Amino acid sequence: MTGDITPPHEERIDPREGAVDAARVDELLDSLSVTPDGEASPTPSDPGSGAPPSPFSDAAPGAAPDAAPGSGEQVGQLEAELAALRGENESLKSQYMRIAADFDNFRKRQSRDKEDQRLHITCTTLTEILPVVDNFDRARQQLNPQSEEAQSLHRSYQNLYKQLVDVFKQLGVSPMRVEGEPFDPSLHEAVLREPSEEHPEDVVIEELQRGYHLDGRVLRHALVKVSMGPGPAGGARAPEASAPPSEGSSD
Numbered sequence: 001m002t003g004d005i006t007p008p009h010e011e012r013i014d015p016r017e018g019a020v021d022a023a024r025v026d027e028l029l030d031s032l033s034v035t036p037d038g039e040a041s042p043t044p045s046d047p048g049s050g051a052p053p054s055p056f057s058d059a060a061p062g063a064a065p066d067a068a069p070g071s072g073e074q075v076g077q078l079e080a081e082l083a084a085l086r087g088e089n090e091s092l093k094s095q096y097m098r099i100a101a102d103f104d105n106f107r108k109r110q111s112r113d114k115e116d117q118r119l120h121i122t123c124t125t126l127t128e129i130l131p132v133v134d135n136f137d138r139a140r141q142q143l144n145p146q147s148e149e150a151q152s153l154h155r156s157y158q159n160l161y162k163q164l165v166d167v168f169k170q171l172g173v174s175p176m177r178v179e180g181e182p183f184d185p186s187l188h189e190a191v192l193r194e195p196s197e198e199h200p201e202d203v204v205i206e207e208l209q210r211g212y213h214l215d216g217r218v219l220r221h222a223l224v225k226v227s228m229g230p231g232p233a234g235g236a237r238a239p240e241a242s243a244p245p246s247e248g249s250s251d
Contacts, residue, residue: 136161176211192225201229
């Protein structure tokens with residue numbers, strides 16, 4: 001006897017009830033992502049998962065992400081620091097320029113003071129030696145050696161005088177020429193004044209002590225005699241006194 005024979009203790013199963021939809025399974029697997037713990041979690045694209053959407057989900061492919069919220073504050077802070085550094089640089093540069101100018105002025109002042117001190121020492125030393133030169137000059141003018149021995153002695157001290165004058169020239173000392181020059185208080189010191197028919201008033205007519213220059217400065221003033229100009233033309237007659245009234249005149 002043919003036909004489907006089913007054991008009495010088993011139930012008959014419909015094959016359509018145990019069938020699985022393969023397309024539905026693939027869809028569910030794609031909607032899930034596996035976490036490191038091995039648990040499935042819904043992807044952000046799943047609208048029913050409740051997770052916040054990704055900020056890059058709607059962005060176009062290849063687009064750069066937006067700047068972080070604190071990047072603007074950081075840029076502002078860097079710009080402020082740059083401005084502060086620039087201001088500090090300008091301040092230091094200005095300070096350096098002032099220090100350089102002060103040092104240059106100090107160097108010039110030191111050089112000028114050193115030169116003034118050198119001239120002061122030189123003038124003081126030469127002023128002490130000038131009387132010796134005056135004595136040599138007076139002796140040369142007054143002595144008139146006649147004998148051979150006197151002339152030999154005269155030549156000896158004249159050589160010493162010449163050496164002393166040469167040293168003065170090397171140091172920048174030069175004598176003044178004052179006779180016939182107008183009287184100048186900055187160069188001359190008037191000792192005498194006398195009338196003169198040959199020279200006008202306030203003209204040096206005689207040098208009593210020689211004056212000297214040192215590099216254009218007055219080392220010693222010259223002692224001079226100054227003209228007062230021509231004297232009176234002649235002795236003026238005294239005015240005649242009026243005669244006194246005679247006594248005993250009648251009224």
